[in-house]
Amino acid sequence: MRRVLLPVLLLLLTTACAAPHPPEVTFYADGEAVDVPPFDDCDIDAENCRRDPAGEGSLRVRPGRPVQISVPGEVADTAWGVNFRYRDAAGVEQEPGRSAVFTVSDPRHAYTLTLPNPGDQLLGVEVQQLSRRIQTSTTGAFDFVARRVWVLTAES
Template sequence: MHRGLKSLLLAAPLGVVALAGCSAPSAPQVTFYSHGEAIEVAPARFCDATGENCAPPAEDPVGKLRVPEKSPLQISVPGEVSATPWQVSYIYRGVDGQEVEGRTGVIRPDERHSYTLRVPPDGTRLEHVEVQQYSGLLVLGEDGGVDFPIAATWVIDPT
């Protein structure tokens, strides 16, 4: 299990929250597309505003999709996700074998419904991608500032 998903799943009891609702919310799907193939992925984590009524994750919440070297990965999110702040977090391995973690800037509510992830064109390979939806709540950060917890995440491990 990759560090990002592992840390997200471990952090879940600490107050990961999502959109308002009284019971487990309906879990939207995110579509990942590359090189003529598309998959829809259910969330690995998706909870209501209290962080307690969570939709159970799929049996295997990590999608698999072939993403050839130098190929972009297109990501489409539904309105329930694009109506909130979200970002794409990723891990790739450079040609030197070094693992590199990165993420997009925060995509503002209703700014866009899709994102195209491109890695350096030098033989770099994507290894892990997460779409992360922020909650609307603020949490006191360890450094004294405020953090916006991740409310939901959709995960693929490119092959």
């Protein structure tokens, strides 16, 4: 009995001490889904960052089709938002867009990204979980710095 109990105890201790995995974001489009780990992963002050070059997903997204984004509770219960790049039906890249910022007072576990016009082609999406650090932008506005960023490249 003792021989069986010791390995089980060691396994439980090892699992309990293992570093937790960073949360993944799920992107869904055209009947396919991909779970993506953070490309950038920092602490709440946007410091002590780790970058995962493999932390980028890709999905085929036809022109005019939405992308559904699902975030875990660890992200939904904080401030987060979506930035995206796209081109119009003529192939001209447009100004990047962004969603509203979702906050603790209005938690959201999902967001559907729909481009402005039916012929628009999505190029890329970033889900950003915001930190408590604020910086001044080039326009003089104040912006929160992202602590985690999940990246999706849209293939046409």
